[in-house]
Amino acid sequence: MDKKEFRVLIKYCFLKGKNTVEVKTWLDPEFPDTAPGKSTIKDWYAKFRRGELSTEHSERSGRLKDVVTDKKN
Secondary structure (H helix, E strand, O other), X not given: OOHHHHHHHHHHHHHOOOOHHHHHHHHHHHOOOOOOOHHHHHHHHHHHXXXXXXXXXXXXXXXXXXXXXXXXX
Protein backbone atom coordinates (compact mmCIF):
# COMPACT_ATOMS: atom_id res chain seq x y z
CA MET A 1 0.00 0.00 0.00
CA ASP A 2 1.39 3.42 -0.84
CA LYS A 3 1.67 6.48 1.41
CA LYS A 4 -1.37 8.20 -0.11
CA GLU A 5 -3.59 5.23 0.71
CA PHE A 6 -2.35 5.17 4.31
CA ARG A 7 -3.14 8.90 4.63
CA VAL A 8 -6.70 8.18 3.52
CA LEU A 9 -7.03 5.41 6.13
CA ILE A 10 -5.60 7.69 8.82
CA LYS A 11 -8.06 10.43 7.82
CA TYR A 12 -10.93 7.93 7.97
CA CYS A 13 -9.94 6.94 11.51
CA PHE A 14 -9.59 10.60 12.50
CA LEU A 15 -13.10 11.38 11.23
CA LYS A 16 -14.45 8.33 13.09
CA GLY A 17 -13.02 9.69 16.35
CA LYS A 18 -10.27 7.14 16.88
CA ASN A 19 -7.06 8.26 18.59
CA THR A 20 -3.56 7.72 17.22
CA VAL A 21 -2.89 4.66 19.40
CA GLU A 22 -6.05 2.98 18.10
CA VAL A 23 -5.00 3.72 14.51
CA LYS A 24 -1.51 2.28 15.03
CA THR A 25 -2.97 -0.79 16.78
CA TRP A 26 -5.36 -1.33 13.87
CA LEU A 27 -2.83 -0.79 11.04
CA ASP A 28 0.08 -2.86 12.42
CA PRO A 29 -1.52 -6.33 12.18
CA GLU A 30 -3.17 -5.51 8.84
CA PHE A 31 0.02 -4.17 7.21
CA PRO A 32 2.93 -5.51 9.28
CA ASP A 33 5.68 -4.56 6.82
CA THR A 34 4.37 -1.26 5.49
CA ALA A 35 2.28 0.43 8.21
CA PRO A 36 3.35 4.01 8.99
CA GLY A 37 5.07 4.77 12.28
CA LYS A 38 3.58 6.49 15.32
CA SER A 39 5.18 9.83 14.47
CA THR A 40 3.74 9.78 10.95
CA ILE A 41 0.26 9.10 12.28
CA LYS A 42 0.64 11.86 14.89
CA ASP A 43 1.83 14.32 12.22
CA TRP A 44 -1.20 13.65 10.03
CA TYR A 45 -3.56 13.91 13.01
CA ALA A 46 -2.04 17.29 13.84
CA LYS A 47 -2.71 18.47 10.27
CA PHE A 48 -6.27 17.20 10.39
CA ARG A 49 -6.88 18.94 13.74
CA ARG A 50 -5.68 22.23 12.17
CA GLY A 51 -8.32 21.81 9.50
CA GLU A 52 -5.96 20.64 6.75
CA LEU A 53 -8.10 17.73 5.60
CA SER A 54 -6.39 17.15 2.25
CA THR A 55 -4.39 13.94 2.06
CA GLU A 56 -2.10 15.40 -0.60
CA HIS A 57 1.34 16.78 0.14
CA SER A 58 1.42 20.55 0.04
CA GLU A 59 3.93 22.35 -2.11
CA ARG A 60 7.12 23.41 -0.41
CA SER A 61 9.29 26.38 -1.04
CA GLY A 62 12.92 25.87 -1.86
CA ARG A 63 15.01 24.44 -4.58
CA LEU A 64 13.28 22.91 -7.59
CA LYS A 65 13.97 19.33 -8.59
CA ASP A 66 14.71 20.31 -12.19
CA VAL A 67 16.60 23.52 -12.85
CA VAL A 68 16.89 24.94 -16.34
CA THR A 69 19.77 27.31 -16.96
CA ASP A 70 20.99 29.11 -20.06
CA LYS A 71 24.24 27.60 -21.19
CA LYS A 72 26.72 30.23 -22.30
CA ASN A 73 29.65 29.46 -24.58
